[in-house]
Amino acid sequence: DAGVIQSPRHEVTEMGQEVTLRCKPISGHDYLFWYRQTMMRGLELLIYFNNNVPIDDSGMPEDRFSAKMPNASFSTLKIQPSEPRDSAVYFCASSPQGAEAFFGQGTRLTVV
């Protein structure tokens, strides 16, 4: 199993631009999570899906953030427009039952 696959690994963009982060969960996992990691706030849950349906998006910081899961093997996290304070490492994780989450390698986003 290839594990959770995220792309790109690194993204540098200018303030105001749209950014799209991608995730392929582990096959057969029903739960998909998006986390953000910063020095100041640590690991924070942004949103999670169960069977492709968004269940809890209370962690999404603003309307500039949106996430979709069009099918069981793909999810996106979009930021539009991006701001410097969005700079962080964004992780996607998947889980077969919801308890044990398996993380991808992350996307390091830098907004200048």
Place this chain on the structure above:
Amino acid sequence: GQQLNQSPQSMFIQEGEDVSMNCTSSSIFNTWLWYKQDPGEGPVLLIALYKAGELTSNGRLTAQFGITRKDSFLNISASIPSDVGIYFCAGQLGDYKLSFGAGTTVTVRA
């Protein structure tokens, strides 16, 4: 989410030493998880605990789910250089949302 207090914040290890770290919360959890993160990588699950009082081992790692359901500890026995990294505890109450501690950074003593 619930706040987890993880300690120590950092520690130095010497090869062969046993090390211990813990996590406490003001809230109870149904599940405790321990993760390790290497630089530039995502957290990797080490041990999952599902029952109060449960003691689980994974190689040189041992973790326990506290009886009160508000704490957990992780022990590493006979540490080796590749044990360096950041260790995170995480608690889950039942809605599948994990609350993470701030991490314990383990480095090798020079």
